[in-house]
Amino acid sequence: MKIGFIGLGNMGAPMAANLAKAGHDVTGFDTVARPEGLTHAATAADAARGADVVITMLPNGAILRSVSAEVHPVMKPGAIHLDCSTVDVDSARAVAEAAQAAGLGAMDAPVSGGIGGATAGTLTFMAGGSEQDFDTVKPLFDVMGQKAVLCGPSGNGQAAKICNNMILGVTMIATCEAFALADKLGLDRQAMFDVVSTSSGYSWTMNAYCPAPGVGPKSPADNGYKPGFAAELMLKDLDLSQMAAEGADADTPMGQLAAQIYRQFVEAENGRGMDFSAMLPRFEKRGRG
Numbered sequence: 001m002k003i004g005f006i007g008l009g010n011m012g013a014p015m016a017a018n019l020a021k022a023g024h025d026v027t028g029f030d031t032v033a034r035p036e037g038l039t040h041a042a043t044a045a046d047a048a049r050g051a052d053v054v055i056t057m058l059p060n061g062a063i064l065r066s067v068s069a070e071v072h073p074v075m076k077p078g079a080i081h082l083d084c085s086t087v088d089v090d091s092a093r094a095v096a097e098a099a100q101a102a103g104l105g106a107m108d109a110p111v112s113g114g115i116g117g118a119t120a121g122t123l124t125f126m127a128g129g130s131e132q133d134f135d136t137v138k139p140l141f142d143v144m145g146q147k148a149v150l151c152g153p154s155g156n157g158q159a160a161k162i163c164n165n166m167i168l169g170v171t172m173i174a175t176c177e178a179f180a181l182a183d184k185l186g187l188d189r190q191a192m193f194d195v196v197s198t199s200s201g202y203s204w205t206m207n208a209y210c211p212a213p214g215v216g217p218k219s220p221a222d223n224g225y226k227p228g229f230a231a232e233l234m235l236k237d238l239d240l241s242q243m244a245a246e247g248a249d250a251d252t253p254m255g256q257l258a259a260q261i262y263r264q265f266v267e268a269e270n271g272r273g274m275d276f277s278a279m280l281p282r283f284e285k286r287g288r289g
């Protein structure tokens with residue numbers, strides 16, 4: 001396929017590289033990044049013109065909206081705009097509507113799996129859009145990832161992503177505060193892991209991504225809490241979940257508190273640039289007051 005790829009940052013660059021490696025004709029554009037091994041266009045519109053699929057992998061909804069307004073008018077009729085960024089549900093739905101009004105297909109497909117998954121081609125895609133568009137872009141999902149789930153109409157991919165990550169943020173905090181309590185009660189971390197990971201407190205954050213160094217499978221905790229999944233990205237996703245909850249009048253007290261705690265960690269406690277599991281050393285240092 002002829003692909004325009006807009007947004008070649010930490011995630012976009014390896015995703016575009018994997019598509020090119022698989023034999024697709026990829027033209028990239030980024031306002032700053034210029035990764036090697038790709039053909040680069042001078043503007044987003046140049047990257048999009050004539051493409052069968054235009055993929056965007058951008059920082060937020062405002063940038064996605066502005067790039068979409070630039071590229072939709074020049075895309076070829078029937079081409080598909082596949083947005084893999086993590087953005088608010090409203091922006092995803094507005095961009096899909098604009099694409100459809102311009103005679104284009106549209107799909108939101110945020111990812112989980114991080115930079116490692118993007119590089120290895122093992123991302124999970126949570127897609128929102130029509131079955132027809134899903135079938136068309138499925139071969140691209142197969143190159144960039146290992147799993148793609150169609151979650152319903154436009155915006156539902158973003159909805160699935162933020163609901164998942166709200167659970168993730170809340171359970172990471174719960175796991176870390178429980179470890180910090182266990183420390184203070186004199187419970188060995190390995191014993192804590194051995195019990196919880198096989199009891200009703202088990203979770204992905206405990207079993208697969210244990211925040212305690214030297215305990216459980218290898219995780220960012222064993223690498224000085226280098227991300228992994230950075231605390232500021234967790235905060236971004238928690239904020240998106242709360243924005244969506246506001247709009248939908250959903251009561252999400254745990255998600256709200258998790259957003260507040262990650263905001264404090266990132267903005268006032270040197271959490272920026274640390275893995276989101278660095279919540280454990282944060283709790284370790286704190287008392288109740």
Ligand code: NAD
Binds near residue numbers: 006
């Ligand atoms: P990034 O900041 O590394 O990359 C974004 C790129 O977009 C940058 O290179 C930037 O120069 C470019 N850009 C900004 N405005 C542009 C414009 N108008 N036109 C063209 N390019 C423009 O971010 P990332 O880590 O690659 O993340 C991309 C998206 O994927 C985000 O929405 C993020 O939330 C999501 N995501 C990231 C991860 C992760 O682990 N990094 C995991 C899952 C999802």
